[in-house]
Amino acid sequence: MHDGNIFGNSFKIVSFGESHGKCMGCVIDGCPAGVKISKQDIQKELDQRRPQNSIGSTKRAEPDQCEILSGVFNGYTTGAPICLIVWNKDVDSSYYESIKDTPRPGHADFTAFIKYGGFNDYRGGGRFSGRSTISIVLAGAIAKKILLTQLNIQILSYIKSVANISSKLPPPTDLSTIHRDPLTKCIDPSIIEDIKNAISDAQHQGDSLGGIIESIALNLPPGLGEPFFDTLEGDLSKILFAIPAVKAVEFGSGFMSSTLTGSKHNDPFIIKKGKILTSSNNSGGINGGISNGMPIIFRTTIKPTPSISISQKTVNIKTLQPTSIKIRGRHDTIIALRAVPVIESATAIVILDHAIRSHIIPPIIK
Numbered sequence: 001m002h003d004g005n006i007f008g009n010s011f012k013i014v015s016f017g018e019s020h021g022k023c024m025g026c027v028i029d030g031c032p033a034g035v036k037i038s039k040q041d042i043q044k045e046l047d048q049r050r051p052q053n054s055i056g057s058t059k060r061a062e063p064d065q066c067e068i069l070s071g072v073f074n075g076y077t078t079g080a081p082i083c084l085i086v087w088n089k090d091v092d093s094s095y096y097e098s099i100k101d102t103p104r105p106g107h108a109d110f111t112a113f114i115k116y117g118g119f120n121d122y123r124g125g126g127r128f129s130g131r132s133t134i135s136i137v138l139a140g141a142i143a144k145k146i147l148l149t150q151l152n153i154q155i156l157s158y159i160k161s162v163a164n165i166s167s168k169l170p171p172p173t174d175l176s177t178i179h180r181d182p183l184t185k186c187i188d189p190s191i192i193e194d195i196k197n198a199i200s201d202a203q204h205q206g207d208s209l210g211g212i213i214e215s216i217a218l219n220l221p222p223g224l225g226e227p228f229f230d231t232l233e234g235d236l237s238k239i240l241f242a243i244p245a246v247k248a249v250e251f252g253s254g255f256m257s258s259t260l261t262g263s264k265h266n267d268p269f270i271i272k273k274g275k276i277l278t279s280s281n282n283s284g285g286i287n288g289g290i291s292n293g294m295p296i297i298f299r300t301t302i303k304p305t306p307s308i309s310i311s312q313k314t315v316n317i318k319t320l321q322p323t324s325i326k327i328r329g330r331h332d333t334i335i336a337l338r339a340v341p342v343i344e345s346a347t348a349i350v351i352l353d354h355a356i357r358s359h360i361i362p363p364i365i366k
């Protein structure tokens, strides 16, 4: 059975659609009734993900307009399944016929061929296209709105680094003063020009770049997360690794934690305005898989785009002969910038799922 397209426990999403099929979309089951939601609320998030809104992106010109097919009546969620779709409009599959027997190195062409016995829709990467992340953004738009309006939970993701160009700024503690550059998704103006130049250089060379996205979620109440297996870190990691091209995720001090001693790494407890907090946040807001009331902080590493126009070695899966491939078509020079809004949405989906599970969000919102 191929049954990996459902995520969540109380706020469940089903992802569907292929890059060159009719549409991309999601069905949400378990959304509370009474959430005021409009097409514009969802479109605002989708627009952040559109190629036109970050540099070094594919030339595929998709309008990415969402349609609400069910579950919303008179402007409010009804408690019934919500079906959201985006039609694929700018599809050009001609090139994919010519490379269907020569898998692209670094892409999922070979593994998908094996997994589905060659029946998979390989056009534009099919289910393994970056367009599949539309389903996360559709559901995330609703999750984000509920979290913000009900619990004032604010989520922000931004580019921390591109290749070896890295921001030294600490994660923000107040989002009201933060400006995220719309095209580079950076909040540190000092690295924007270098990033633009690096992307333009890679583009001219027919190569691609990777990057790191930092994410924060503010105002989470302590107590979210269901150990042993459904920890907050575990569920976040699961949805983050569903995003194509994600190679690593680290929370708080992450990989660096192994270089510190316990006395340096532990976050001392303090009382601030009557609340129990910690004076540092090496744990990234999570202990024992449960939110501790501090900001959730994590970083996600995105690899360089696999489809590049430089010649690479591959094999013909029918003739079993070695060959080479120079990939044409419309590809992102860097995926990381486009993944920023996707990660924000993924974060919202997990936090909302746990907030409903912990009864912090009720089944009817009045």
Ligand SMILES: Cc1cc2nc3c(=O)[nH]c(=O)nc-3n(C[C@H](O)[C@H](O)[C@H](O)COP(=O)(O)O)c2cc1C
Residues within 6 Å of the ligand: 058, 106, 107, 108, 125, 128, 129, 130, 131, 133, 243, 244, 245, 246, 303, 305, 306, 307, 330, 331, 332, 335, 338, 339
């Ligand atoms: C928003 C987004 C856009 C992407 N754009 C491209 C692209 O233009 N070309 C490409 O080869 N891969 C692109 N990818 C990455 C592939 O989908 C991904 O590398 C592939 O499915 C293999 O999965 P893996 O990298 O997780 O192993 C994109 C991913 C995301 C999240």
